[in-house]
Amino acid sequence: MSQNTAQGLSGEATPTSRPMPTLNNSPRPRPKQRRRPWVFALCVALVAAGALGTAFAFTSINDTQEVLVVSQDIKRGETIEAGDLSVVRVSVDPALSPVAGSQKAELEGSRAAVDLWAGTLLTEEATTDSLVPGEGESLVGISLTPAQMPSEPLYAGDAVRIVTTPGDQGEVTNEDPVTVEAVVVAVSRVQETGETVVDVSVPEGDAADLAARAATGRVALVLDTRER
Structure with a gap:
């Protein structure tokens, strides 16, 4: 590069992006960026929240079970048919004595001990194998x-x-x-x-x-x- 190219019109050298040399002619190191503590804390909080959400979802899935619900109205004394019941997976209080979904086939042919309405949970007391009133x-x-x-x-x-x-x-x-x-x-x-x-x-x-x-x-x- 010629001297005319390195200088401006006024004869002065144009500034460059090179770091200023130190006394021993070595480049001056760039200053380090300081990490902000709140950024680190925010990252930790987000990771913890994600872990808790995953644990909650896992626990919720494990707490559910397959139970039977009434899919259409059944009058008391009527015979329960295959299309009258459906299997759903929900979280149910065991105190309600729900009927497991695996028993659907076993209940076909039994009778409703009470009036059963569509959308309600089927309990063990809701079905019977005998008619009321019985013979005699x-x-x-x-x-x-x-x-x-x-x-x-x-x-x-x-x-x-x-x-x-x-x-x-x-x-x-x-x-x-x-x-x-x-x-x-x-x-x-x-x-x-x-x-x-x-x-x-x-x-x-x-x-x-x-x-x-x-x-x-x-x-x-x-x-x-x-x-x-």
Whole structure:
């Protein structure tokens, strides 16, 4: 390169990007960039958050299980068919006693013990292999006020007695009251009246007499021991 090229029009040398030489003519080292502590802390926090998210997703997947849900409405007593149930994977509280998805084929042909609605979880108590009422039994519905039944909640399978109460005048005789032994099948509450309708299974020979007595409203329900 000629001297004219290295100099400007004024005769002075043009500046270059080369580092200024030190006394021993060696290049001066560039200053090091200082790391900011908050950047390092942010990186650590992001890594930790990612690890926690992965652990949560892994735990959530392992907590789920395959259970049966009702895919279409099934009336009580109806036979359960293959298309009535579906298998889903969800996280379920074991206290609900869900039916495992692997039992779908086993439940085909069984009957609904209660009304089953589409989208609800199928529980072990929701199906039965026997019809209600069974052979030689009849189902009688009794409407009772809170004063005619115990405050203890009634459940299907409870052994009860339906007792005839005194007449309109409140007369009490020395004769033993008429009593019919029965088994609770279902319980429903009528919101409009506050009464409770209890469906009970009784022998066929007692059904007509019990229905007639229940129609008068002069009956009371007695809950017997649940110990078996």
